[in-house]
């Protein structure tokens with residue numbers, strides 16, 4: 001069992017890299033952002049509740065997000081491991097993830113961060129917003145709000161996982177293939 005948390009600011013390339021890593025290491029990819037967007041599109045109860053937060057660029061409340069994540073894990077009982085993308089994003093979520101995985105005798109194997117400069121990322125998101133149809137990518141105010149949420153609520157996880165000797169960072173600037181290589185180097189040494 002290998003459980004990887006893919007970590008990084010909005011636009012850092014987590015989703016892009018997850019597509020390659022899940023194939024390469026036979027992992028189940030769980031993107032909380034994708035699950036929320038799927039629920040919004042299908043107008044589920046969860047989707048309606050999450051939409052108000054996501055459209056503003058705020059994080060969705062922990063209780064809702066943690067429950068959803070657990071449901072996604074439970075859908076996949078027989079697996080080689082998980083690739084968590086966009087979760088955890090708060091200390092409370094990280095603690096809930098540890099407790100939940102421990103209850104199954106599993107654990108987070110490593111957290112790997114894709115690092116990139118804020119200004120490059122804001123430009124990437126605005127570019128993505130032209131084609132993605134995501135309202136949270138189309139407005140610079142909302143994008144800046146997502147970075148503020150990241151700095152306040154998500155950045156403390158670096159310390160959280162470093163204290164457990166589980167935090168690794170790779171340079172997130174380069175070609176997609178180069179970055180997959182960097183991530184693979186970390187995974188293969190685990």
Ligand SMILES: Nc1ncnc2c1ncn2[C@@H]1O[C@H](COP(=O)(O)OP(=O)(O)O)[C@@H](O)[C@H]1O
Nearest residue numbers: 010011032033053054058059060065086087089
């Ligand atoms: N773990 C989470 N906790 C709270 N909200 C989340 C979480 N994951 C995703 N969201 C919500 O979904 C939005 C989009 O998520 P995602 O596609 O992962 O974004 P990004 O491209 O910003 O990394 C976030 O801005 C947030 O509102």
